[in-house]
Amino acid sequence: MTADKGNQADKIIAAAFECLSLKGYANVSLRDIANEAGVALSQLHYYYGSKKDLFKELILKVSEKFSNDLENYINKSPAASLTPLTLVKYFQEAFTHNSKYLRVLYDLLSLALWSDTTKQLLSGFFNDVSNRIEELLLDNSTLVEQFNVYKPKTLSRMLLGSMLGIALQGLFDTNNNNNEIMDTFNATKVIFD
Amino acid sequence: MTADKGNQADKIIAAAFECLSLKGYANVSLRDIANEAGVALSQLHYYYGSKKDLFKELILKVSEKFSNDLENYINKSPAASLTPLTLVKYFQEAFTHNSKYLRVLYDLLSLALWSDTTKQLLSGFFNDVSNRIEELLLDNSTLVEQFNVYKPKTLSRMLLGSMLGIALQGLFDTNNNNNEIMDTFNATKVIFD
DNA sequence: AATATAATAGGACGTACGTCCGAATGATAT
DNA sequence: ATATCATTCGGACGTACGTCCTATTATATT
Numbered sequence: 001m002t003a004d005k006g007n008q009a010d011k012i013i014a015a016a017f018e019c020l021s022l023k024g025y026a027n028v029s030l031r032d033i034a035n036e037a038g039v040a041l042s043q044l045h046y047y048y049g050s051k052k053d054l055f056k057e058l059i060l061k062v063s064e065k066f067s068n069d070l071e072n073y074i075n076k077s078p079a080a081s082l083t084p085l086t087l088v089k090y091f092q093e094a095f096t097h098n099s100k101y102l103r104v105l106y107d108l109l110s111l112a113l114w115s116d117t118t119k120q121l122l123s124g125f126f127n128d129v130s131n132r133i134e135e136l137l138l139d140n141s142t143l144v145e146q147f148n149v150y151k152p153k154t155l156s157r158m159l160l161g162s163m164l165g166i167a168l169q170g171l172f173d174t175n176n177n178n179n180e181i182m183d184t185f186n187a188t189k190v191i192f193d
Numbered sequence: 194m195t196a197d198k199g200n201q202a203d204k205i206i207a208a209a210f211e212c213l214s215l216k217g218y219a220n221v222s223l224r225d226i227a228n229e230a231g232v233a234l235s236q237l238h239y240y241y242g243s244k245k246d247l248f249k250e251l252i253l254k255v256s257e258k259f260s261n262d263l264e265n266y267i268n269k270s271p272a273a274s275l276t277p278l279t280l281v282k283y284f285q286e287a288f289t290h291n292s293k294y295l296r297v298l299y300d301l302l303s304l305a306l307w308s309d310t311t312k313q314l315l316s317g318f319f320n321d322v323s324n325r326i327e328e329l330l331l332d333n334s335t336l337v338e339q340f341n342v343y344k345p346k347t348l349s350r351m352l353l354g355s356m357l358g359i360a361l362q363g364l365f366d367t368n369n370n371n372n373e374i375m376d377t378f379n380a381t382k383v384i385f386d
Numbered sequence: 387a388a389t390a391t392a393a394t395a396g397g398a399c400g401t402a403c404g405t406c407c408g409a410a411t412g413a414t415a416t
Numbered sequence: 417a418t419a420t421c422a423t424t425c426g427g428a429c430g431t432a433c434g435t436c437c438t439a440t441t442a443t444a445t446t
Contacts, residue, residue, distance in 0.1 A: 008393080023307055024303070024304075024306055024307035025219065026218065026219040026304070026307075029432075029433060030433080030434065030435090031432085039394080039395090040394060040395040040396070041395090041396085041434090042395065042396075042435090042437090043393085043394065043395080044434095045434085045435065045436065046393075046394080049435095050435080051433095051434065051435090103306055106302075106306060107306060107307075110217070110299055110300055110302070110303030111219070113217055113296055113300060113364065114216055114217035114219070114220060114300075119365060119367065120367065123365045123366070123367050126362065126365055147383060150376070150379075150380045150383070154373070154376045154377055154379075154380050155380055157359070157362060157373075157377045157380075158355070158359060158377050158380040158381060160362065161355060161358035161359035161360075161361065161362045161377065162351070162354060162355035162359070162381075163358065164358040164361060164362065165354035165357040165359065165361065166354035166355070166358065167354075168354070168357060168358065168361075169319065169350060169353065169354045171306065172312060172315060172316045172319055173316070174316050180347070180350075183343070183344070183347045184351050184354060186343075186347075187343045187347050187348055187350075187351040188351060188355075190340060190343070190384055191383055191384055201423080201424090222403060222404085223403080223404065223405090224402085224403080232425090233424060233425045233426070234404090234405095234425090234426090235405090235406070235407090235425065235426080235427090236423085236424065236425080237404095237405095238404085238405060238406060239406095239424080242405095243404080243405080244403095244404065244405090
C-alpha cells in the first residue's frame with residue numbers, strides 16, 4: 001500500500017488509504033485524496049470512474065493485505081508451535097503495530113452495513129480468513145477432540161469474532177493502555193486450557 | 194425510542210434513530226430525519242442546534258437503552274442461574290430481535306473512531322457495560338477461582354469483546370443463517386467448561 | 387519528424403448538504 | 417383583549433461534494 005512512484009493509479013489508492021486511516025470514509029472527499037496523492041482531482045475519475053469504484057478497489061487491496069499478512073505470520077511460525085494461539089499473537093501484533101489498518105478495516109465494515117456490494121466484498125474476506133483459521137484448528141488433532149461438541153467452522157468463527165471484538169474495544173481505550181488490551185487478548189487462551 | 198406524540202424533540206430523536214438504522218450515519222441527512230419525523234427541517238436546528246449535537250443526544254439515548262436492556266435481562270433471570278452465560282443469552286436475544294440496535298451501535302462506533310467527543314461518549318458506555326459484567330463474574334465465586342490467572346476486569350473485557358465481535362460478524366452473514374450465529378455465540382461457552 | 391494515443395491538469399456544472407433567518411401561528415399570562 | 421413568549425414553518429444562503437468536459441502535455445508508433 002506504499003506509493004509506487006510512476007504508477008498513478010496505485011498512488012491514488014495509497015493516498016485513499018492514507019486519508020481513510022486519518023479521517024474515515026464519511027469525512028474523506030475525493031479532493032482530499034487527490035491532494036494527498038499530489039494529483040489533479042480529475043485523475044481519480046480517469047482511473048476509477050467513480051468514488052464507489054475507487055473504494056471497491058481499495059477494499060480489495062486492504063483485505064488482500066490482511067490475508068497476506070496473516071498467511072506470512074502463520075508461515076513464519078515454527079510448525080511445531082502452530083496453534084490457534086498463533087491467531088491471538090497475530091492480532092496482538094496487528095493491534096500494536098498496525099492499528100491504522102484495523103481502524104480502516106472497521107471503517108470499511110461499517111460502510112458495508114449499508115451497502116450490499118461492499119457487504120459482499122467483505123463477507124467474502126471474512127469467509128477466507130475464517131476458513132484459514134479452520135485449517136489451523138483441524139491441523140491440531142487434540143484440539144479437534146477437545147472441542148468435538150462444536151464444529152470447527154463454528155469455533156473458527158467464534159475465534160475470529162473474539163479477536164475482532166477485542167481489537168475493536170481496544171481502539172476505544174482512551175487511556176491507550178496497551179498492556180490491558182494485550183492481557184485481554186491473552187485471556188482468550190482460557191479457551192484452550 | 195418510540196415516538197412520543199406531543200414531544201417534538203423526542204420525535205426528532207426517534208426519527209434520527211430510525212433513519213440511522215436504515216441507512217447509516219454517512220447516508221442520513223437532516224432532511225431525511227425531518228421527513229421521517231414529519232417536521233420542518235428548521236425544527237432540528239431549533240431543538241438541537243447542530244447535527245453534531247443531535248447525534249450526541251442520540252448516542253446517549255442509545256447507550257442508555259442498551260444498558261437498561263441488559264440490566265432488565267439480568268434482573269429477570271433467576272438469581273440461581275445468573276452467570277456470565279446470561280450475557281451470552283442476552284446477546285443472542287439482542288441479535289435475534291434487536292439487530293437494528295446492533296447495526297446502529299456499530300455505525301456509531303465507527304463514527305467514534307474519528308471523533309474525539311463521540312469516542313469519549315462511547316468509551317464511557319463500554320466501561321459501564323464492562324463493569325456490569327465484572328460484577329456478574331465476581332458474584333460467582335467458583336468462576337473467580339477457576340480464572341484466577343486473569344483479573345476479572347480483563348475477563349469481562351474479553352467476554353464483551355467476544356460478544357461484540359461475534360455479533361458484528363453475524364451482521365455480515367449474507368445467507369442470514371441465524372442458526373450458525375447462535376451456534377457461534379454458544380461456542381463461547383467453552384470458556385466456562 | 388509527424389502523427390496518434392495516453393495521461394494530466396484546470397475548472398465548470400448541477401446537486402445536496404448544514405445552517406439559520408424572518409414570518410406566521412399557537413399558547414400563556416396579564 | 418392584549419401583550420409576550422415559545423413553537424413551527426418555508427425557504428434562502430453559502431459551501432463542499434462527485435462528476436465530467438476540454439485543453440494541454442507527455443509518450444509511443446510509424
